[in-house]
Amino acid sequence: MVLEGLGNVLRKSVDKISSAIFVDKTLVESIAKDLQRSLITADVNLSLVKEISDKIKKEGEKYTKGVEKKEHLIKLLNDEITNILGGDKKELILGKKEKIMFVGLYGTGKTTTIAKLAAYYKKRGRSVAILGLDVHRPAASEQLEQLGKKIDVPVFIDKETKNPTSIYEKHENKLEKYDLILIDTAGRDALEESLTKEIQLLSKKISPTHTILIIAADIGQAAKIQAQKFKESAKVDGVIITRMDSSAKAGGALTACHEVNAPVYFIGTGEHTGDVELFNPKTFVSRLLGMGDLESLLEKVRSVTDEKAQKKTLQNLEEGKFTLNDFYEQLNSMQSMGSLSKIKELIPGFGKAKIPDELLGAQEEKLKKWKHAIDSMTLEEKENPDLLEKQTSRLSRISKGSGTTTGDIRQLIKQFKMIKDLAKGAKGLGDILDPSQMSQKDMMKLAKKFGKKKFMKFK
Numbered sequence: 001m002v003l004e005g006l007g008n009v010l011r012k013s014v015d016k017i018s019s020a021i022f023v024d025k026t027l028v029e030s031i032a033k034d035l036q037r038s039l040i041t042a043d044v045n046l047s048l049v050k051e052i053s054d055k056i057k058k059e060g061e062k063y064t065k066g067v068e069k070k071e072h073l074i075k076l077l078n079d080e081i082t083n084i085l086g087g088d089k090k091e092l093i094l095g096k097k098e099k100i101m102f103v104g105l106y107g108t109g110k111t112t113t114i115a116k117l118a119a120y121y122k123k124r125g126r127s128v129a130i131l132g133l134d135v136h137r138p139a140a141s142e143q144l145e146q147l148g149k150k151i152d153v154p155v156f157i158d159k160e161t162k163n164p165t166s167i168y169e170k171h172e173n174k175l176e177k178y179d180l181i182l183i184d185t186a187g188r189d190a191l192e193e194s195l196t197k198e199i200q201l202l203s204k205k206i207s208p209t210h211t212i213l214i215i216a217a218d219i220g221q222a223a224k225i226q227a228q229k230f231k232e233s234a235k236v237d238g239v240i241i242t243r244m245d246s247s248a249k250a251g252g253a254l255t256a257c258h259e260v261n262a263p264v265y266f267i268g269t270g271e272h273t274g275d276v277e278l279f280n281p282k283t284f285v286s287r288l289l290g291m292g293d294l295e296s297l298l299e300k301v302r303s304v305t306d307e308k309a310q311k312k313t314l315q316n317l318e319e320g321k322f323t324l325n326d327f328y329e330q331l332n333s334m335q336s337m338g339s340l341s342k343i344k345e346l347i348p349g350f351g352k353a354k355i356p357d358e359l360l361g362a363q364e365e366k367l368k369k370w371k372h373a374i375d376s377m378t379l380e381e382k383e384n385p386d387l388l389e390k391q392t393s394r395l396s397r398i399s400k401g402s403g404t405t406t407g408d409i410r411q412l413i414k415q416f417k418m419i420k421d422l423a424k425g426a427k428g429l430g431d432i433l434d435p436s437q438m439s440q441k442d443m444m445k446l447a448k449k450f451g452k453k454k455f456m457k458f459k
């Protein structure tokens with residue numbers, strides 16, 4: 001997958017947010033930090049990285065009326081990344097008659113991309129022709145001829161002529177009958193004067209409807225200077241970034257083009273003629289996040305949490321007044337997400353986590369039992385569970401009333417106490433409720449008390 005590293009981190013962040021019970025400072029900071037690291041690895045400009053992580057830190061915990069905090073944070077993450085990649089989609093809109101000239105440095109993928117686009121538009125019902133004006137590289141004409149044969153698109157070249165303008169003149173009349181003409185030009189090592197002049201001359205002669213710059217993702221942030229220069233000297237109106245499949249620096253190239261206002265219309269994702277995709281920042285990011293559908297996930301997150309009840313629980317925890325009622329709320333919010341195995345499918349990343357279904361089933365059973373047990377308790381018992389340990393008759397009453405064993409209830413109390421204990425020592429609630437934020441020691445402690453060590457991987 002394109003930008004795999006960034007995608008992995010984003011999917012993990014969504015998992016973290018979805019499975020945390022509260023959105024607090026610790027959680028927001030850890031999300032911002034993970035994102036920061038992965039953007040730097042994807043070669044995104046450092047000041048841009050700082051800007052986006054500052055914004056997430058600043059606005060991640062904001063409470064907007066009517067919008068659940070988790071939803072807000074996931075959306076913020078989504079929107080910020082979409083923005084640096086170009087925001088709203090800028091489509092290459094084609095009219096009835098189009099002549100598109102492709103320019104760029106040596107070996108960036110001009111010729112290959114032209115063949116890809118010819119196939120792309122042919123499939124969509126256009127009558128397409130390719131014109132080869134690269135007179136510098138000896139094998140350029142053969143390359144185009146072969147590609148044209150492969151995709152069954154006519155190719156116009158002239159192996160004898162060394163002047164691109166006269167090649168155009170030679171074929172001009174024959175090209176009239178096509179409604180989309182893709183024009184290949186020669187590259188250079190750098191944007192030197194001879195290249196600028198050649199492009200300007202051809203531009204004057206042909207008057208292309210679009211001039212598109214081809215950049216290879218490998219150059220990362222350097223795409224900024226290149227796109228800017230080509231825009232100024234060759235009237236480039238958009239960019240196609242190739243080798244998105246093989247470069248870790250793709251994030252740099254994409255964001256850099258957006259910085260200089262050079263819309264990325266397509267991306268090349270491989271060497272074959274089918275390896276081209278329309279570039280739309282929004283769909284690109286939702287794929288990175290691993291969500292077929294961001295809305296449906298948000299919808300689920302939205303339906304889960306009762307913000308008021310959570311706030312109360314948080315407050316109680318902080319004041320050391322955490323009762324079984326609060327614990328019940330916590331169980332509720334885990335359960336109201338539906339069956340745990342269903343959530344596993346819905347939340348990307350969960351699906352891949354190694355949680356055996358039996359274990360999830362066992363976990364669900366346990367949650368249910370605990371809730372039944374709490375339902376059978378008196379208010380006094382809920383506020384002071386120590387009573388249950390002192391008077392075992394209470395235990396048997398609850399066990400009978402709730403269809404659980406006294407062992408189940410003891411386990412519930414143990415778990416409850418441990419959370420309460422941890423709360424005293426922890427900095428913030430995120431530390432307690434997101435095991436990925438826990439110290440190794442706490443984690444072991446919790447896992448041990450919980451009985452099923454593997455469960456910890458799930459949260």
Ligand SMILES: Nc1nc2c(ncn2[C@@H]2O[C@H](COP(=O)(O)OP(=O)(O)OP(=O)(O)O)[C@@H](O)[C@H]2O)c(=O)[nH]1
Binds near residue numbers: 104186188
């Ligand atoms: N992996 C990968 N390789 C690509 C992609 N696009 C192009 N290539 C490869 O990059 C190399 C150069 O591609 P060309 O299309 O010949 O590049 P060019 O810009 O026409 O090169 P010159 O004509 O020499 O300036 C070829 O080996 C292509 O197969 C892509 O999206 N992904």
Ligand SMILES: [Mg+2]
Binds near residue numbers: 110111134140184185
């Ligand atoms: Mg070429």
